[in-house]
Amino acid sequence: MWNWFFKLASPPHFYALAGKLSYWLLVPAILLLAIGTWGGLILAPPDYQQGDAFRIIYVHVPSAYLSMLIYVTMAVAGAIGLIWRIKLAHAVAASCAPIGASFTFAALVTGAVWGKPMWGTYWEWDPRLTAELILLFLYFGYMGLRGAFENLTQADRASAVLAIAGVVNVPIIHFSVIWWASLHQGPTLSKLEAPSISGDMLWPLLTMILAFTLFFLGILAMRVRAEVLEREVQSRWAQDMLRGASPVGVDL
């Protein structure tokens, strides 16, 4: 079992494995995306209050959920890299950041688009929107810090510390923003919770959440693969592979 684990952490094996993995994750992701989109846009009935506008939930909720999940993944990967000094974990953390920032951005934009018909304004200082915006800044800070170091090992370790400090702070930010908003504005606008969503609206949502998660993992596998290759470009297996000597470096 440990043998398998060490083999996985070795760059050439991971490179080969991630190539296959991204394929096996992205194909079902795209299938599920198609099913979820069809279910959400066509099969699900319009909401009795929000009409068709509620359908943006099928993009908004998975994006918002992933924006937080990816930040935690990034921090956990960074912690693993710091504690056990596994370079692959740092490569995973580094690859998470741009994907997470993209999903955060998607959640913000879909939230704003949703806000226009529902609240009559694109931007409201709603606690969730505000917390999401702060999360976007946390991602940008992480990427900015990574980019500032010339030494890759230092960049890995410093950004891992920042991600861990951020993950401790995320719940504090979340609760203080909710508390701040509850004092700051009337309770009219914070009714985002879907009141007991009905079954034919729910299953497309769950499908979309699963599809988005698989999509994230597939893209992550691709990005980590590229990151590993970039880090190992001077090594023997990478040079051999790039010259075409052996198609995937090693055979599994």
Place this chain on the structure above:
Amino acid sequence: MAVPTHAAAPGQATAAPALGLITLFRAVFIRDLRVGLRRWTDASNAALFFILVVTLFPLALSPKAEMLRMLAPGVIWIAALLATLLSLHLLFRADLEDGTLEQLLTVPYPLGWMLLAKTLAHWVITGVPVVVMAPVLAITYHLPASAVGVLTFSLLLGTPTLILLGSIGAALTAGLRGAGVLLAFIVAPLMLPVLMLGARATDLALAGENVTGPLYLLAALLVLAISLAPVVAAGAIRISAD
């Protein structure tokens, strides 16, 4: 020579060091205060910047008393946050460059304690002037006396938390050249809860409501920051000193 070496037996290596933790903590604290006060332009820049930012708002918006009173909690807290961000890069950089931090790394106590002493000294030099100045500026914003008290107390609880959180970012960027903006960018999101709670406490005082809730939360964040931030900053310093 009673200096323990790496080759010493385990029993010897853990023998009581010459200086106690409290003595050493105080020595680092006093040394940093002394260094900070001798470079007084650096220290006073933070306080002057604080006053400057607070002065900008009536000039840009309106000098009407009722409007200033409404703005005061937010403006003074934002100014305090900006002043903290501005002076954070001074926290570790000089000590990393001249080797002081490497000396501290060899101290046989957790590095976090030494960094806590440094951070505390930094607060006395850059944070305390802000806390002292705040009531004066609040009066120019026509804030009633009760709210002035709450504002000052919230700053007293909040500014050390801001600096402790900032010490993590300062430690991470200590080895980078010209990282001032980056430092502000990575720590500002972490500081937002303190800003929100502090400004809101003052707001509540202005409205004549109970302010204990946010003040307790500010105190809780301070305790959390004192216990966790130096540990994280110590990890970060080890990376920067590599």
